[in-house]
Amino acid sequence: MKKFVYMDAAASWLKPQSVIESEVDFLTNSYANAGRGICARAANVDAMVDDVRGTVADFIGANKENIVFTSGTTDGMNRIVNIIKNTISNKTPIIAVSDLDHHSARLPFEMWAKDGSCKTIILPLDSQLNIDIKNIPFADIYVVTAMSNVMGIFQDVSKISKAIRAQNKDAIIIVDAAQSVVYNKIDVKKYDCDFLVFSGHKIGADTGVGVMYIRKPDDWNVDKFGGGMVNRIIDSDNIILNKSPEKFEAGTLPLTQIIGLKNAIENLSNWNGGHDLIEYMYDELSKTEKIKIFTTRDSHMISFTIDGMHVIDFGAMLGVHNICVRVGNMCASWIHKRLNIDGSVRISVGPWNTMDDAKYVVETIKDLVA
Numbered sequence: 001m002k003k004f005v006y007m008d009a010a011a012s013w014l015k016p017q018s019v020i021e022s023e024v025d026f027l028t029n030s031y032a033n034a035g036r037g038i039c040a041r042a043a044n045v046d047a048m049v050d051d052v053r054g055t056v057a058d059f060i061g062a063n064k065e066n067i068v069f070t071s072g073t074t075d076g077m078n079r080i081v082n083i084i085k086n087t088i089s090n091k092t093p094i095i096a097v098s099d100l101d102h103h104s105a106r107l108p109f110e111m112w113a114k115d116g117s118c119k120t121i122i123l124p125l126d127s128q129l130n131i132d133i134k135n136i137p138f139a140d141i142y143v144v145t146a147m148s149n150v151m152g153i154f155q156d157v158s159k160i161s162k163a164i165r166a167q168n169k170d171a172i173i174i175v176d177a178a179q180s181v182v183y184n185k186i187d188v189k190k191y192d193c194d195f196l197v198f199s200g201h202k203i204g205a206d207t208g209v210g211v212m213y214i215r216k217p218d219d220w221n222v223d224k225f226g227g228g229m230v231n232r233i234i235d236s237d238n239i240i241l242n243k244s245p246e247k248f249e250a251g252t253l254p255l256t257q258i259i260g261l262k263n264a265i266e267n268l269s270n271w272n273g274g275h276d277l278i279e280y281m282y283d284e285l286s287k288t289e290k291i292k293i294f295t296t297r298d299s300h301m302i303s304f305t306i307d308g309m310h311v312i313d314f315g316a317m318l319g320v321h322n323i324c325v326r327v328g329n330m331c332a333s334w335i336h337k338r339l340n341i342d343g344s345v346r347i348s349v350g351p352w353n354t355m356d357d358a359k360y361v362v363e364t365i366k367d368l369v370a
């Protein structure tokens with residue numbers, strides 16, 4: 001039986017045992033709905049969700065009322081568009097997006113722009129394909145991808161926000177932290193951002209849970225209606241909503257996944273980031289003529305193409321050797337366009353990977369391109 005090597009952490013993490021156990025324990029011993037019941041068991045679930053919210057708030061330097069549970073980054077970005085639309089309906093905002101953005105960060109804005117009620121412009125990148133801090137244009141809303149899922153380099157969000165505020169002190173700054181959350185400690189105060197999103201599944205939590213940070217929740221109208229968010233309905237014209245976070249959390253939350261998120265966050269802090277593995281593979285693969293790596297040695301991932309071979313075929317061949325990496329456009333078409341390629345192969349590691357895995361991957365790739 002061939003060794004199975006999963007080096008696709010940037011797509012989704014394998015789950016730590018503590019996350020799995022906490023979810024099984026919750027489902028077995030504590031499950032009830034949250035925010036609806038008054039029996040001791042339901043109250044306990046409320047306390048558990050509140051506890052996780054506190055963990056998330058501490059994790060990113062926020063308070064509990066700033067933390068809204070979503071189903072992931074994509075959900076968060078789409079919701080932010082609707083929250084903004086529902087709040088600033090009298091304006092035609094200019095929105096700065098960039099070629100580093102994942103489809104889920106940029107497309108909701110591009111699609112909004114289609115009806116002419118907002119306009120998108122492009123944040124310039126420098127020669128290294130990082131956000132060009134010296135040339136930030138004026139806009140009303142900025143989407144800042146803190147780490148591209150192809151390039152793997154942290155964009156200095158605090159500095160970028162400072163440069164943005166020099167252009168427009170009232171700008172709405174939205175941070176996509178889906179990748180950076182793994183490697184760079186988030187501090188929403190230092191980031192000086194209005195919204196920030198990430199997904200639980202990319203840090204070891206289950207799928208179906210994400211986080212949306214909102215700096216000033218009272219300033220924004222909601223985008224969803226349903227149970228759990230209403231304080232009182234006097235009549236159709238007088239509907240009083242709960243305060244944040246409840247006002248943004250209509251409907252039943254992904255409770256089991258939320259419970260696991262706490263363990264995922266705790267587990268994350270025990271990992272060194274796996275850069276020794278990345279450096280080893282980078283150095284070895286750089287020696288291979290047919291491999292064209294376009295990430296740098298300090299990147300958190302290795303992205304490359306292979307001379308004379310389609311990346312999808314290459315991914316399939318690695319699959320035959322029980323190696324799981326990501327191939328294709330990574331839902332990041334714009335950066336691939338900038339690089340003049342259709343797609344790439346991406347290696348990314350998690351805490352489960354070992355130097356033995358790295359050696360096996362290097363050996364296999366060398367054999368395949370020989």
Ligand SMILES: Cc1ncc(COP(=O)(O)O)c(C=O)c1O
Pocket residue numbers: 010011072073074075102104105145147148149176178179199201
């Ligand atoms: C930078 C970035 N943003 C957004 C997303 C979307 O995340 P999700 O699919 O968890 O919503 C991803 C996922 O790969 C990503 O890498």
